[in-house]
Amino acid sequence: MTQISTKPPSGMRDFLPEEIARRRYVIGRVREIYEQYGFQPIETPSIENLSTLVGKYGEEGDQLLYRILHRRDALRRALDEEQVQEADLADLGLRYDLTVPLARVIAQYGNLPRFFKRYQIQPVWRADRPGRGRFREFYQCDVDVTGTSSLLAETDVLSAVARVLQSLGFEDFTIQVNHRKLLTMMISSVGIDLADEESALVAVDKLGKIGEEGVLKELDQRGIEGPKAEALLQLIATDKTEDNAAIAARLSSALGSDKADTAIAQLIEIIETSATGPAAGRLRLSPGLARGLGYYTGPIFEITVDDLAGSLGGGGRYDDLVGMFGKQAVPAVGFSLGLERILLVMEERGMYPPLQVGPQLVLCSMGVDTSQVFKVAEELRQQGLRVEIYPEPAKLGKQLQYADSDGVRAPCAAILGEDELENGSLTLKALASGAQETVPVSEVAARLGALLDAPPAD
RNA sequence: GUGAGCGUAGCUCAGGUGGCUAGAGCGCUUGGUUGUGGUCCAGGAGGUCGGGGGUUCAAGUCCCCUCGCUCACCCCA
Numbered sequence: 001m002t003q004i005s006t007k008p009p010s011g012m013r014d015f016l017p018e019e020i021a022r023r024r025y026v027i028g029r030v031r032e033i034y035e036q037y038g039f040q041p042i043e044t045p046s047i048e049n050l051s052t053l054v055g056k057y058g059e060e061g062d063q064l065l066y067r068i069l070h071r072r073d074a075l076r077r078a079l080d081e082e083q084v085q086e087a088d089l090a091d092l093g094l095r096y097d098l099t100v101p102l103a104r105v106i107a108q109y110g111n112l113p114r115f116f117k118r119y120q121i122q123p124v125w126r127a128d129r130p131g132r133g134r135f136r137e138f139y140q141c142d143v144d145v146t147g148t149s150s151l152l153a154e155t156d157v158l159s160a161v162a163r164v165l166q167s168l169g170f171e172d173f174t175i176q177v178n179h180r181k182l183l184t185m186m187i188s189s190v191g192i193d194l195a196d197e198e199s200a201l202v203a204v205d206k207l208g209k210i211g212e213e214g215v216l217k218e219l220d221q222r223g224i225e226g227p228k229a230e231a232l233l234q235l236i237a238t239d240k241t242e243d244n245a246a247i248a249a250r251l252s253s254a255l256g257s258d259k260a261d262t263a264i265a266q267l268i269e270i271i272e273t274s275a276t277g278p279a280a281g282r283l284r285l286s287p288g289l290a291r292g293l294g295y296y297t298g299p300i301f302e303i304t305v306d307d308l309a310g311s312l313g314g315g316g317r318y319d320d321l322v323g324m325f326g327k328q329a330v331p332a333v334g335f336s337l338g339l340e341r342i343l344l345v346m347e348e349r350g351m352y353p354p355l356q357v358g359p360q361l362v363l364c365s366m367g368v369d370t371s372q373v374f375k376v377a378e379e380l381r382q383q384g385l386r387v388e389i390y391p392e393p394a395k396l397g398k399q400l401q402y403a404d405s406d407g408v409r410a411p412c413a414a415i416l417g418e419d420e421l422e423n424g425s426l427t428l429k430a431l432a433s434g435a436q437e438t439v440p441v442s443e444v445a446a447r448l449g450a451l452l453d454a455p456p457a458d
Numbered sequence: 459g460u461g462a463g464c465g466u467a468g469c470u471c472a473g474g475u476g477g478c479u480a481g482a483g484c485g486c487u488u489g490g491u492u493g494u495g496g497u498c499c500a501g502g503a504g505g506u507c508g509g510g511g512g513u514u515c516a517a518g519u520c521c522c523c524u525c526g527c528u529c530a531c532c533c534c535a
Contacts, residue, residue: 007526060533097535128533129459140535202533291534310534338535366493400495406485417493429494436494 011129011136017407021355023139026342027121030141030164034119037160039143042118044101046125050093056100056321058198058294064126068092094125098142099295099318099334106146106332107325115147117156121339133310133344141313144334146322151266154299154317155273157335161303161313162279164337169351173312175279176286176302177270179263180316183290185255190231192224200224201290204236212237236288244271247285267299295321301335308345313337359388360448361428362403362410366396366417376416376426376441383445404431411452414444430454 008014015023031041053065067090070078078088095101098120106116121141130136143160145153158175165173187197203218210218212233219229235254238247248264255261271283291300291314298317305312315335323329346352361380365373373389380387388410390399396415403413415427426444428451429436435454439447 005526010526064533124535126534130527131531131534132529134534138535309530313535336535341535364494395491396493397491397495402495404495413495415493419493427493431495434495 009136011134013135013137017357021357022343022347022352023339024357025352025355026168026339026346027139027141029167030121030337030339031119033164033167034141034143034160037117037143037156037163039117039119039160042102042105042120043122044095044098044105044120046094046123047092048095048101048104050091052104052325053093053096053100056295056324057096061096061294064128065096066094066125066127068094096126097124098122098140098336099144100321102142102144102146102334103318103321103332104325106322106330107327113147115145115153117143117145119143133308133338133341135340139339141337141339142334144332146330146332149319149331151269151299152273153333154270155277155279157315157333158270158274158279158283158301159277161315161335161337162277162282165303165312165342166278168342168346170305170345173282173303173305174284175282176289176304177267177283177299178286178289178301179267179299180296181298182251182255182260182263182267182287185257185260185263186232186235186251186287189255190228190235192228192232196222196224200232204232204288205290207233207236207288238285238287244268244283244285247287251287263298270299291316298333303337305345307348308341310341311338312341312345356409356411358386358408359410360386361388361412361414361444362399362408363387363389363414363416364396364399364403365390366415368416368418368421372421373416379441380414380444383442385445385448400429400431412448 035041047068050065050067054062057064069075069090074091075089078084081088102118102120106112119142121139123137123139125137127136128134141164143157145157162173162175183201184194184197187200188194192200199222200219203215203222203224206218207215215233216226216229219232220226224232235251242250245268248268252261252264267285271285274280274283286302289300289302291302295318296316297319300314300316302314303312313336315333317331317333319331320329322332363373363377363380377387377389388408390402400413402408403410411431413429413431415429417427420426420438423440424442425438425440427436427438428444428448430452433452433454435451437447437451437454
């Protein structure tokens, strides 16, 4: 093939104006509400030192990091080494999430507020295989609170994301809640070796998808003996009639340890505190919820809706991550909304309001000098209108057709001919109804609304 | 990484068992209509049929390889 491919790389996308309008609408809501909850925006570089990223996400995550080769001489030197290791060839990587860069920022700057509440909406990159709602470059919308172990931070973060979804029109989401320490205790209480913890959790996490039979089979494949697997499944399996209090009581008596009770009490406190906010009634104790990322230490969360296999977002407490940068440990909790997932579900459910970003008015002209046309356009723009000028001489019909074509979809055309120019006026034409009116240039913005509302002329 | 399916015009897609210059709708464009579009009529442009190889007198069609995309699994946002 001699032609150069014009497609973007697999898993990456171009966004055309229509798509941008939808993305901006959602991002706008997210920002508005995150700020209402007192979070401040930050941004960090797309590229981090590899040492910042490696070892934070578990083995699987390390595999999915996009690595950036050394440049020029450094690469040549690395290639000349006797036994070249993959690790020697790269020193930088694209960020895999927004949480680790935040932890680096917290460790780096000593003068941040004691309770740093930040949000961050930027793309991240993962080298895995694209699928439905999965991309190699995708946006996350993170909120985090650092510097406090108070469970109010959890409540705040969960309420903020619940409010975002609510304001976008979601009525049916569930926030699943679990605790990392509870998972560990469940694993050990049934006699599974802690070395198998991660493996067992992956299997357990699939309960909702593959059912009890499926989980038992999967646990067996992972070398966990039948009786232990059964016992673990007993702990995590819940049915819809079992409410949060019942699940909590059951786990407490089954595990019978103070540590377990502490974790359970934390989750209950989060749920109870949230009861007066937007997350009320949405939180559900899910003993099987595991989450893949390695850095969580306390409560963990995930938001799901029934018609999406994955999640709309997830988060949790990560009290040890900042300390991994070799400085003082700082407790933190955060949540990440997946922009692409939200957009996918909204698209499928038709949840977008009408969004208009193109020109409100296309200025069409007939036999008028371009400098005059431009002058009039500027006057309209000064009135606050979004104005596009038809740039070439053409028949009026063609200009009108263009103004109403896909991808422009201006609600109105303005006609500037010799007559209008002479009178300092424009002929406005509402393109949907055909209603038409000649008005002074200075009054176009004021008259436009009424004209667009006018009944169709025939 | 595993399994299945699909790649024909800018877009959505037709093209039984191989057979003339590869089609339709939409879109684009010219004219009918020297300042009124979205209807109608007549024309026009646009395709290495994803790429490479093979079988054949003959391949969009059959076979092999390859690339890309989609769906499911895996994992995740």
